[in-house]
Amino acid sequence: MTTSIIPAAPLASKFTHAVRSEWTKIRTIRSTWICLGLAVLFAVGLSILVPSLVAHHWSTRSLADKANYDPTSLPLVGVGLAQLVIGVFGALVITSEYSSGAIRTTLAAVPRRGILLGAKATVLGILTLVVAEIITFTSFLVGSSVLLASGGRTISGNESLVQQLTSTHIPVATLATPGVAVAVFRSGLYLTLLILIVLGIGFIIRNTAGTIAIFVALILIVPAILGALPQSISRPIIEHMPSSLGTAMGSTHARTTDYAGTLLNPWAATLLMVVYAAVVLLIGWFMLNRRDA
Amino acid sequence: MISVTGLTKTYGETVAVDDLSFTVQPGVVTGFLGPNGSGKSTTMRMILGLDRPDDGSITVDGKAYRELAWPLREVGALLDAKALHPGRSARSHLKSLAESNAIDTKRVGEVLELVGLDSVAKRKVGKFSLGMGQRLGIAAALLGDPQILLFDEPVNGLDPEGILWVRTLLQDLAKQGKTVFVSSHLMSEMALTASNLVVIGRGKLLAETTVENFIASRTTPTVRVSARNLDALDAALRSKGASTTRESDHLLVTEMAQEAIGEIALDQAIALTELTQQSASLEEVFMQLTAGEGEYESGAVQ
Numbered sequence: 034m035t036t037s038i039i040p041a042a043p044l045a046s047k048f049t050h051a052v053r054s055e056w057t058k059i060r061t062i063r064s065t066w067i068c069l070g071l072a073v074l075f076a077v078g079l080s081i082l083v084p085s086l087v088a089h090h091w092s093t094r095s096l097a098d099k100a101n102y103d104p105t106s107l108p109l110v111g112v113g114l115a116q117l118v119i120g121v122f123g124a125l126v127i128t129s130e131y132s133s134g135a136i137r138t139t140l141a142a143v144p145r146r147g148i149l150l151g152a153k154a155t156v157l158g159i160l161t162l163v164v165a166e167i168i169t170f171t172s173f174l175v176g177s178s179v180l181l182a183s184g185g186r187t188i189s190g191n192e193s194l195v196q197q198l199t200s201t202h203i204p205v206a207t208l209a210t211p212g213v214a215v216a217v218f219r220s221g222l223y224l225t226l227l228i229l230i231v232l233g234i235g236f237i238i239r240n241t242a243g244t245i246a247i248f249v250a251l252i253l254i255v256p257a258i259l260g261a262l263p264q265s266i267s268r269p270i271i272e273h274m275p276s277s278l279g280t281a282m283g284s285t286h287a288r289t290t291d292y293a294g295t296l297l298n299p300w301a302a303t304l305l306m307v308v309y310a311a312v313v314l315l316i317g318w319f320m321l322n323r324r325d326a
Numbered sequence: 327m328i329s330v331t332g333l334t335k336t337y338g339e340t341v342a343v344d345d346l347s348f349t350v351q352p353g354v355v356t357g358f359l360g361p362n363g364s365g366k367s368t369t370m371r372m373i374l375g376l377d378r379p380d381d382g383s384i385t386v387d388g389k390a391y392r393e394l395a396w397p398l399r400e401v402g403a404l405l406d407a408k409a410l411h412p413g414r415s416a417r418s419h420l421k422s423l424a425e426s427n428a429i430d431t432k433r434v435g436e437v438l439e440l441v442g443l444d445s446v447a448k449r450k451v452g453k454f455s456l457g458m459g460q461r462l463g464i465a466a467a468l469l470g471d472p473q474i475l476l477f478d479e480p481v482n483g484l485d486p487e488g489i490l491w492v493r494t495l496l497q498d499l500a501k502q503g504k505t506v507f508v509s510s511h512l513m514s515e516m517a518l519t520a521s522n523l524v525v526i527g528r529g530k531l532l533a534e535t536t537v538e539n540f541i542a543s544r545t546t547p548t549v550r551v552s553a554r555n556l557d558a559l560d561a562a563l564r565s566k567g568a569s570t571t572r573e574s575d576h577l578l579v580t581e582m583a584q585e586a587i588g589e590i591a592l593d594q595a596i597a598l599t600e601l602t603q604q605s606a607s608l609e610e611v612f613m614q615l616t617a618g619e620g621e622y623e624s625g626a627v628q
Binding site for chain 1: 371374375376377378391392394395396397398401403405406408409410411412413414415418421422423425426427428466
């Protein structure tokens with residue numbers, strides 16, 4: 034009998050090889066590029082459409098309406114649509130392995146569950162971060178250009194809110210406006226943390242339809258149902274839900290909305306999203322370790 | 327070497343594997359036989375660390391599967407040929423597996439050629455036939471050139487040429503000193519391929535032996551003989567101590583060797599028209615042994 038000597042492998046080496054493998058897997062599936070392409074298309078498309086409509090009706094809007102306007106968030110409106118496509122993508126990355134049975138091949142190759150989950154989260158996270166920053170910066174630049182082209186005017190350095198609202202021209206932020214560039218970046222970070230939450234849900238649910246249903250409920254349905262409850266009950270919950278955190282992260286300050294009251298401070302919202310993603314992925318890892326594949 | 331000790335696995339009320347112990351030795355092909363639902367696939371999944379045993383342990387070359395440094399370089403497995411993403415090409419599938427275990431990606435081209443899939447390497451595996459999928463699964467198992475190989479029903483969906491190829495491949499791998507463990511429900515195929523056997527029924531070990539011993543220890547040597555004057559032959563054989571069973575046009579003789587029967591016939595001047603040693607097939611022995619052990623059994627046609 035011949036025995037080949039397999040060198041011992043430190044965990045770090047196993048992890049980098051698992052990352053390389055997961056990168057090959059994610060980039061060699063067409064649906065990856067379809068989902069990410071659609072996310073960019075939807076986001077940029079909506080960031081052209083909505084700002085042009087808002088700018089068109091600016092002069093006829095009430096002061097209360099104008100008070101709800103946020104020059105950073107409006108050009109990022111497409112992120113709200115992109116998050117749905119991103120979420121479906123995040124679900125498919127793991128649930129397609131379960132539906133096809135490929136997870137068994139994967140786990141036979143990488144039996145350390147923590148390494149597998151970590152490698153998947155790393156690859157999906159980095160790829161999504163890159164694409165999400167392309168989405169948010171392109172949406173912002175396109176959306177703010179549309180506002181300027183529709184009669185908007187760039188906000189000057191230290192302009193008061195009253196000055197902004199009483200102006201007949203819609204105020205437009207640029208990346209140079211204080212706090213705006215980092216808000217646009219955080220918006221991309223939101224999409225990345227969101228997809229990691231969905232990945233964790235996918236590891237727990239293991240089924241495409243179930244994972245997408247929970248994701249859509251979390252983003253759209255639960256906030257809508259809560260919205261029907263008295264504000265004293267609904268607002269504290271809504272402001273801590275991922276979709277509100279996404280809006281908060283894409284703002285320069287703790288702004289007020291009509292559906293969730295005052296949103297969290299942008300960095301507090303970011304921290305809470307990190308905690309959500311970490312908790313869901315930890316539960317996913319725990320269940321992956323315990324359950325039969 | 328694979329060592330399975332006291333392995334037990336239950337799913338709810340169903341005991342899939344029940345206190346199962348056996349070892350699989352290097353250098354020979356070991357067949358893993360059992361009726362459908364007897365726990366073969368469950369056992370194989372537990373060897374690969376996919377399902378957790380409720381009790382007992384499994385080691386591959388002395389280690390638990392999850393503790394192997396680079397598992398694909400130590401254990402290659404074909405479990406379910408369709409257990410891969412249908413949208414990925416054969417080459418990308420193998421490349422991702424190679425990368426995960428620090429295997430030189432040059433191996434991908436080599437194993438694709440070895441299994442005869444090099445011409446369809448770029449085609450999506452979802453478009454593969456069952457036989458092509460099976461070949462790809464074998465390529466994946468061989469990718470890391472492991473010392474231990476597990477194949478769950480490897481000839482499923484293969485044409486006769488493919489079946490012959492798998493049979494030769496398994497025997498070649500065993501000749502190289504590798505541990506080859508193959509499950510099948512096709513007894514005739516196992517009889518040609520394997521030299522050792524692990525037989526289970528309802529999750530319990532029924533036999534762990536060589537194919538020859540398995541058949542020999544469970545059958546009585548029988549000779550089939552016929553002659554024009556069957557009555558005279560029958561009487562002559564009985565008078566010399568043989569036990570005979572009279573069938574319509576022949577006798578089944580036990581407790582007497584073929585040669586002795588021939589000599590008695592010559593003495594009595596009876597012309598024989600047939601004298602054949604009956605050997606039971608693995609299939610017959612298997613059916614006899616596992617009668618009542620299958621989870622799903624068909625009744626006789628009324």
